[in-house]
Amino acid sequence: MTSLVAVSSHLPETVPVDGLKDSLGLDDQQVRRFTRLYGLDRICQAPDRSEADLLTAAAGKLEGLAGQEDRVRYVIRAKGLRTTAPYPDNPLQEVRESLGLRHARTFAVEDHGCATGLLALDVAGTLLESDGDPDALALVLAGDKTLTPFSQWVVDVSIMGEATAAVLVAPGGGRDRLMGYASRVHGRADGVIDLTGELAKEAIRIYQDALEEVVVAATEEAGISVADLDMVLPHNVNRVSWTVAAKNLGIPASKIFLDNIGATGHSFCADPFINYRSATERGLLAPGDHYLMTSAGLGQSFAAAVLRH
Known part of the structure; x- marks a missing residue:
């Protein structure tokens, strides 16, 4: 694994x-x-x-x-x-x-x-x-x-x-094992990804539901529920989107690591791994904890991965 x-x-x-x-x-x-x-x-x-x-x-x-x-x-x-x-x-x-x-x-x-x-x-x-x-x-x-x-x-x-x-x-190991992964792309046939006009409205409309879809799919593949997650290591897009996501997913805001939003900005697809480093350095993950890495990208791409520390 x-x-x-x-x-x-x-x-x-x-x-x-x-x-x-x-x-x-x-x-x-x-x-x-x-x-x-x-x-x-x-x-x-x-x-x-x-x-x-x-x-x-x-x-x-x-x-x-x-x-x-x-x-x-x-x-x-x-x-x-x-x-x-x-x-x-x-x-x-x-x-x-x-x-x-x-x-x-x-x-x-x-x-x-x-x-x-x-x-x-x-x-x-x-x-x-x-x-x-x-x-x-x-x-x-x-x-x-x-x-x-x-x-x-x-x-x-x-x-x-x-x-x-x-x-x-x-390909194997006793810690930080990948238990479940899911991704979905809700893009356009023409490949346009700019968040302008109607594209921006559509992105806002589907964002939370699409994010929830991959999070639920990844946790199900891992054999756990969303409620079993001990921590969420997200992409550092902004606090508002994660405040809404926490409510929609039923995850306490205290379980979502948001400290780096103010400290680094949104560093593309490096964010979940940067947040992992910060969380482990602070001792926020204990052996056996299930944690979620999740992110969304331009082009309406969404992904989530569940790992066990």
Whole structure:
């Protein structure tokens, strides 16, 4: 059964939301909405560091990777955005080479938006299981550069940060075992993902029901109910959406880890893994606890994964 061997994160320096007012073209009302209502305060930004630098920084903190490089069979880039670096740069290959992962196949998964991190985790487990080598490992890399104006914020929803995460995955293990995974895509045939006009209205209309659908499906596959969850590690989009989700799902707000919304901003598909690091460092997960990682992405993609600590 798929398990997390180690999870690490890299949090660059932060800037206050009002410090991004000019670059994002925010008015005073939008700044107040993001900070007072949505709970955003500071956003991770690393203007002088490349995507490869940020991903390598996260992977370099992984416990259990040093000395085990030859066991890594796959390096999987979880991309929240389709384009994350200018041609001909290849951040994934740069990270692979800098970490000395000589025997690893490298590829990216995308088009699930900020839910792609959990998709990559499921793909890693599927590949490792099919290999049949109990000593094999996979490395999942998550988090994007805000390379273009489109990627820097989701209008009136969240502001994107540049924190990154790295996850070392094994085909078996006694802790942090993946018990259930579910994903759904409610996208359009033409592939349009911009949250404008009628698309934005439709996204708002289906969001909570679609999120509940994958959460319930993942818990059922894990053989538990939503009420059995000990903690939720969400994507850091904003506080309002999770206040509503907690009520709809019947989950006490105290079980949803929201501290990083104000500390990092929404760092694409790295958020659940960043929240895992914060929760474990603070001793919030006990052995045997069931916790949920969940996220949603542009294009109306939703995913949830239940793991046992």
